[in-house]
Amino acid sequence: MKIDMVHDVQAAYRKLLNCMSRPGVIESIEEESSKIHIDIKILNSTLVLMFILLDSEVSFKIVSKYEAEIAKLVQQLTYAKAESVEKADFIFVLKDSEKIMLEEALTYAKEGDLINPHKSATVVIETNKINNEKKFSLKGPGVKNENYIDVELDNIWLEKLRKKNIEFPMGIDIVFTDVNSNLTCLPRATKVLRKVN
Numbered sequence: 791m792k793i794d795m796v797h798d799v800q801a802a803y804r805k806l807l808n809c810m811s812r813p814g815v816i817e818s819i820e821e822e823s824s825k826i827h828i829d830i831k832i833l834n835s836t837l838v839l840m841f842i843l844l845d846s847e848v849s850f851k852i853v854s855k856y857e858a859e860i861a862k863l864v865q866q867l868t869y870a871k872a873e874s875v876e877k878a879d880f881i882f883v884l885k886d887s888e889k890i891m892l893e894e895a896l897t898y899a900k901e902g903d904l905i906n907p908h909k910s911a912t913v914v915i916e917t918n919k920i921n922n923e924k925k926f927s928l929k930g931p932g933v934k935n936e937n938y939i940d941v942e943l944d945n946i947w948l949e950k951l952r953k954k955n956i957e958f959p960m961g962i963d964i965v966f967t968d969v970n971s972n973l974t975c976l977p978r979a980t981k982v983l984r985k986v987n
Contacts, residue, residue, distance in 0.1 A: 793825040795841065803842045809975040810963070814928045814937025816920055820971040830863055831856045832884055833916050835971040840868055843880050843912070849873035853895045854884035876900060878911060885916040885969075889944050896950035899962050907959035910978070918942040920968045930980040938985070939974055941966050948982055 793799070798821075805817035823834035830837065831854070844850055846869040852861045853875070861872040875881060875898045883895050895913060902910035925940035926948070941947075947964075955961035961978030976982060 792827070793822060793838070793841075798822040798825060799838070799841050802838050806839070806842060806965070806973065806975070809965070809973055810977055812932045812937075813930065813976055813980040814922065814933060814939050814974065816922060816939075816972050816974045818970070818972050819967075823971040828863075828867075831860060831886065832882070833967060833969060833971070835967040835973060836882060836884070836914060836916055837867075838971075839914055839965065839967060839973070840864060840882070843914075844868035844870035846870065848879040849877060850880045850882065851875045851878035851895070852882050852884065853887045853891050854882075855886050855888075856884075860884070881911050881913045883913060883915045885918070889946060892944070893946055893950060896947060896954060896962070899954065901954055901960045901962055903960060907961075910960065910962055912963045912965060914965045914967065915941075915943065915947070917966055917968050919970070920966050920972045920974050924985050927983045927985055928976070928980050929983070931977070933980070939966075941974075942968075945984070948984060951976070951982065 802819045802822045822838050826834040849871045881895050899911040919942040923940040924938040928937040955978045964976040967973045
């Protein structure tokens with residue numbers, strides 16, 4: 791079966807909104823992702839997110855060893871414009887990227903300014919696994935008491951995210967997606983703390 795660009799993308803969009811409004815909530819977009827049959831070196835769930843987020847009015851950056859070939863296909867599928875990491879509205883850090891590539895993406899992603907905080911980047915990061923184990927605690931808007939997440943990723947992302955989001959409302963939003971088509975979000979207002987066992 792082929793992905794329905796209206797019904798399936800809207801269903802995935804509602805799940806993304808739920809995750810963005812409730813940090814730490816994990817949603818599955820497996821049903822939508824399983825309908826994608828495109829030979830591309832990214833997770834199907836990431837491609838679904840691209841269908842949600844990208845159009846001809848926004849820009850993107852692919853952070854991957856295969857950036858050129860993936861960016862070309864994404865441009866054809868979404869009509870979005872490929873841009874540098876400093877200028878991109880959406881940055882996609884793929885599983886094959888090296889640690890330094892993730893660091894640079896988080897360091898140089900645009901964070902908006904006090905007058906236009908909405909002119910910041912959303913960073914989508916692929917990982918092997920997302921779950922609600924108590925590795926990181928989350929506090930802030932959309933979190934009743936405390937939520938927890940764990941992402942299978944080098945912890946450098948947390949240090950970089952803290953530096954980037956120090957001056958709210960400026961900052962970046964993060965979306966994690968994994969090989970099982972799960973996703974979770976960390977909006978810029980969310981405080982992320984590493985749990986000490």
